[in-house]
Amino acid sequence: MYRYDEFDQEFVESRVAQFRDQVERRLDGRLSETEFRPLRLMNGLYLQLHAYMLRVAVPYGTLRSEQLRMLAHLADTYDKGYGHVTTRQNMQYNWPKLGDVPHMLADLASVEMHAIQTSGNCIRNVTCDPYAGAAGDEIEDPRPMAELIRQWSMLHPEFSFLPRKFKIAVTGAPTHDRAMVRAHDIGIEIVRNAAGETGYHIIVGGGLGRTPVIGQTLRAFLPKADLLPYLEATMRVYNRFGRRDNKYKARIKILVRETGIEDFTRLVEEEFAALEPSDIAVGREELDRIAAYFAPPEYRNDIKAFDLSAQPEGFRKWVDTNVVPHKQNGYAIVNISLKDPERAPGDITAEQMRAVADLADAHSFGEVRTTHQQNMVLAHVRQDHLRALWDELVKAGLEDANINLIGDIICCPGMDFCALATARSIPVAQAIANRFDDHARQQAIGEMQIKISGCINACGHHHVGHVGILGLEKAGVEFYQVTLGGDATQTATIGDKMGAGFSQEELVDGIERIVNFYLDQREQGERFLDTYRRIGTPAFKEALYAKA
Amino acid sequence: MSTLKHKGKGPQAMTANELRSGLNVWMTADYEWSRDYTDALLTEDETVIAKMDAVAKAAERFNEVVGAYFIDTVEGKPTRYRERFRTHGPTYDTAELI
Ligand code: HEM
Ligand code: SF4
Numbered sequence: 001m002y003r004y005d006e007f008d009q010e011f012v013e014s015r016v017a018q019f020r021d022q023v024e025r026r027l028d029g030r031l032s033e034t035e036f037r038p039l040r041l042m043n044g045l046y047l048q049l050h051a052y053m054l055r056v057a058v059p060y061g062t063l064r065s066e067q068l069r070m071l072a073h074l075a076d077t078y079d080k081g082y083g084h085v086t087t088r089q090n091m092q093y094n095w096p097k098l099g100d101v102p103h104m105l106a107d108l109a110s111v112e113m114h115a116i117q118t119s120g121n122c123i124r125n126v127t128c129d130p131y132a133g134a135a136g137d138e139i140e141d142p143r144p145m146a147e148l149i150r151q152w153s154m155l156h157p158e159f160s161f162l163p164r165k166f167k168i169a170v171t172g173a174p175t176h177d178r179a180m181v182r183a184h185d186i187g188i189e190i191v192r193n194a195a196g197e198t199g200y201h202i203i204v205g206g207g208l209g210r211t212p213v214i215g216q217t218l219r220a221f222l223p224k225a226d227l228l229p230y231l232e233a234t235m236r237v238y239n240r241f242g243r244r245d246n247k248y249k250a251r252i253k254i255l256v257r258e259t260g261i262e263d264f265t266r267l268v269e270e271e272f273a274a275l276e277p278s279d280i281a282v283g284r285e286e287l288d289r290i291a292a293y294f295a296p297p298e299y300r301n302d303i304k305a306f307d308l309s310a311q312p313e314g315f316r317k318w319v320d321t322n323v324v325p326h327k328q329n330g331y332a333i334v335n336i337s338l339k340d341p342e343r344a345p346g347d348i349t350a351e352q353m354r355a356v357a358d359l360a361d362a363h364s365f366g367e368v369r370t371t372h373q374q375n376m377v378l379a380h381v382r383q384d385h386l387r388a389l390w391d392e393l394v395k396a397g398l399e400d401a402n403i404n405l406i407g408d409i410i411c412c413p414g415m416d417f418c419a420l421a422t423a424r425s426i427p428v429a430q431a432i433a434n435r436f437d438d439h440a441r442q443q444a445i446g447e448m449q450i451k452i453s454g455c456i457n458a459c460g461h462h463h464v465g466h467v468g469i470l471g472l473e474k475a476g477v478e479f480y481q482v483t484l485g486g487d488a489t490q491t492a493t494i495g496d497k498m499g500a501g502f503s504q505e506e507l508v509d510g511i512e513r514i515v516n517f518y519l520d521q522r523e524q525g526e527r528f529l530d531t532y533r534r535i536g537t538p539a540f541k542e543a544l545y546a547k548a
Numbered sequence: 549m550s551t552l553k554h555k556g557k558g559p560q561a562m563t564a565n566e567l568r569s570g571l572n573v574w575m576t577a578d579y580e581w582s583r584d585y586t587d588a589l590l591t592e593d594e595t596v597i598a599k600m601d602a603v604a605k606a607a608e609r610f611n612e613v614v615g616a617y618f619i620d621t622v623e624g625k626p627t628r629y630r631e632r633f634r635t636h637g638p639t640y641d642t643a644e645l646i
Contacts, residue, residue: 027568029611047615049630050637052570080643095643097569347642415630416638422630426640473629 001064001367002147002293004112011155012109015116019043020102027099044115045101049419054093054101055118056108060128060146060170061089061370065357068368070111072353078104083353085338085346087410087459088167089127089370090118094417116154121162123153123235129171129178130371133294134379136327139190140198142172142179144291145227148282152228159235163242164250166235167207174201174490180372182206182215182492183464185252186234193221200227204234204264205256208458212494213253216261218268224287226272228280233272237264296328297365297380303330306383315390317439318401323386332383334364336376336393337400337408341433344426345411346374355396363389372461373410375403405442406450406515407433410461414454414471415478421454423471423478428452431508436515445515447527449488464488466529467511468495480507484514484540485532496537498544510544517543556620558627559590562600563634564613572634573613579603581613585635590621 004012022039025031031039040046044055056071063071071091075083078100079093086092096104108114117124126146133141149168153159159166166186171179174189181187187203200222206215222230241259243249256264308316322335336356338346348356356376360368363385364378371377381389393399402408409432412418414425429452436442451465455472462468468483479501486495502510515528517540522531532540562575566583573581574588579599582588591597597618604616620627626635 027611033567033608033614047565047570049634050570050572051565080641081646082642084642094641099568343645344640344642349642349646415633416640424639430640476629476632478629 001062002059002143002290009109009112012112012114012116015043015114016102016105016109019105023098023102038120040101041119042116043101043105044118045096045098046119047419048094048417049415049421050417051095052098052101053417054096054104054115055086056091056093056113056115057118057125058089058091058113058370059150060126060132060143061130061372062128062132062143063368063370064111065360065366065368067111067113068353068357068360070107070113072350072357074104074107075350075353077107081351082347082349084344084413085348085370085374085376087372087374087412087461088125089130089372090125091370092413094413121164121166122160123156123162123166123168126150126153127167127169127179127184127372129173130369130377131178131324131333131379132172132369133296134326134328134331134333135173135176136325137176138172138327139174139192140172141291141294142170142188142190143294144287145188145190145200146170147290147293148227148287149231152231152280159239162235162239163244164247164252166238166252177488177490177492178371180461180464180488180492182490183208183212183461183488184215186218186231187215191221197223199223202230202234205253205261206492207251207253208461208463209251210248210456210458211251211253212458212463213257214492214494215253216256218261218265225281226277228282229275229277230268230272232280233275234268236271237267241267299328299331299380300382301330303382303384306386311387314394314399314401315387317443318390318393318399319386321401321405321443322403323381326380328380330383332381332386334378334381334386334389335371335403336378336398337402338375338398339400339402339408339433340397341400341407341430341437343430344413344416345409345429348376352396352398355392355398359389359392373408375408401439402442404447404449406436406445406448407442408449409433410449410451410465412453412460414452414460418454418459420457421471422456422473423454423480425452425454425460425469425471428469428471428480428504428507431504432511435508435512445519445528447529448515450511451486451488461488462486463494464492465495466527466532467514469507472501477503479503482507482510482544484537484544485529487529498541513546514540514543556618559592559621560597560600560618561585561588561590561621561626562604562616563588563619563631564604564607564616567611567614574635575600575604581607585626590624 415421453460483495
């Protein structure tokens with residue numbers, strides 16, 4: 001994993017000292033709230049519905065075990081003993097006190113972490129395939145590219161005051177997109193061209209929120225050496241032409257749509273041609289230096305085949321759903337579900353964080369990933385260690401066997417915590433998870449992604465859920481609108497809007513009806529989404545609204 | 549950012565967040581702040597409202613609270629759903645399971 005160089009460390013520490021001073025000046029009144037607010041936001045500190053919220057950056061969702069332990073320490077020492085994994089792979093704390101935040105940031109800096117660029121109109125934390133470096137379907141590990149983009153975008157003076165926030169996602173596995181690259185301002189896939197060279201497919205103008213848009217191809221094949229100059233050119237076009245007069249039209253997706261992809265591409269190519277690439281292009285040596293941090297761990301070649309048949313049923317079920325093949329013989333990728341039906345999706349206690357950190361040390365080369373599905377991943381686990389690992393997960397209460405099943409719900413904090421919410425989302429996720437709590441039933445339903453947002457900003461990615469749920473409110477009553485047929489992968493699709501909204505109770509019944517309808521209609525090997533696509537909207541809509 | 553300007557409907561309450569803790573507070577009949585909404589002063593009296601406004605601005609200036617604003621109430625409760633929600637805190641918090 002990447003280690004800070006001297007510059008990174010010095011910068012992050014100086015930023016902590018700066019913020020400590022700013023907080024002091026705020027507390028004794030030398031800074032007014034108007035002056036302080038932009039400063040705290042630049043350090044990831046929001047004021048939410050009930051309290052402050054600190055969003056800690058987890059660069060491309062990768063953590064060393066000692067970093068996760070530090071996150072646990074923060075949860076225990078300055079918060080209420082838990083943290084929340086977000087849909088952008090970050091960690092949020094719901095209850096910090098202002099005076100504690102400089103201490104939190106100092107603690108984070110001691111393990112090469114911070115909360116910079118987790119807010120504001122800048123390039124946000126780059127998100128990434130959580131199976132990076134481990135998945136067999138990957139052309140190349142995307143993390144060196146993600147790290148390069150992190151370094152380039154960190155405090156980039158030209159791009160610190162963009163028309164709006166800017167989100168980049170990367171994947172090395174274009175045939176199995178687990179990073180939602182088509183729902184980002186810029187998405188990057190590592191691809192191979194006809195000559196067998198690897199390069200980048202650049203996708204632009206995707207995004208969810210009020211105006212959901214699937215990204216379009218900006219450059220089908222970009223030679224690797226051109227990455228930063230090309231991104232720079234794209235950002236410049238956006239920075240120059242993106243609308244600053246209207247917050248709702250300020251994202252690059254609107255610019256691309258209003259300009260048209262052809263003209264937008266031409267503008268980028270012109271800017272790119274006019275750039276002096278040597279100013280920012282990174283040489284072979286630096287690329288190799290970064291890549292070396294992501295070299296494969298020292299796998300063993302003598303791992304014996306592992307016999308599942310003699311193992312307890314709970315363990316076998318968990319292996320079935322949560323464990324996926326690794327590119328290296330004898331290893332496996334382990335998904336740790338943070339979707340206990342009784343909890344808020346993505347919440348993890350300090351104790352559980354420590355348990356995961358210990359497991360990472362014992363079984364996965366000391367490394368942990370967070371996922372945009374609000375779970376965690378141990379990427380390189382020996383198959384013959386799976387049982388020992390599972391035993392510890394059971395002790396920590398982290399053994400939920402529901403990855404990619406109906407219980408693996410993505411859900412934003414909604415009205416329970418978020419200042420922008422129109423309705424709650426957490427109780428809805430809990431109600432659905434409880435209705436479908438039976439593991440055999442979840443298994444029978446198969447892959448199914450339910451995604452819930454507490455307002456139109458769509459942090460819960462509802463537009464791209466197989467079932468998407470949007471919480472709204474009218475005259476003091478919460479209600480929920482449903483979209484069906486969304487898809488967050490390489491075949492990204494915005495879901496179809498159904499009709500009138502539901503109360504929470506009606507909603508859970510409605511979902512049960514469409515699930516039963518699907519089970520009834522599905523053909524061999526189909527997932528919910530496949531059946532939906534084959535049969536079409538009207539039949540599912542009818543099932544959704546059918547009266548009992 | 550204060551939106552103190554009063555132009556609401558029905559009895560008004562004044563709310564804000566404590567600067568230090570970030571927690572929600574409401575102005576009481578003594579022109580102090582309470583974390584408990586049931587202590588909140590609700591009034592339609594324009595002179596009292598003007599005084600609440602002045603006190604809240606001063607409290608912001610003295611860095612006790614941030615983001616003070618008036619809310620509408622009806623039958624003793626905030627009118628807007630969001631504001632009603634702020635009076636009782638999250639309906640779910642993982643902290644309560646720990
Ligand atoms: C107080 C808490 C929060 C505030 C104030 C906030 C603010 C916002 C705003 C204003 C937007 C809309 C951007 C737009 O107009 O396109 C947004 C979108 C988004 N937020 Fe949050 N957010 C909060 C919490 C969260 C959390 C907890 C998550 C993750 C679980 C999250 C992830 C996202 C994502 C992924 C989007 C992007 C939707 C898109 O692609 O356009 N936010 N947020
Ligand atoms: S979708 Fe809305 S309610 Fe949910 S976290 Fe985002 S801004 Fe808040």
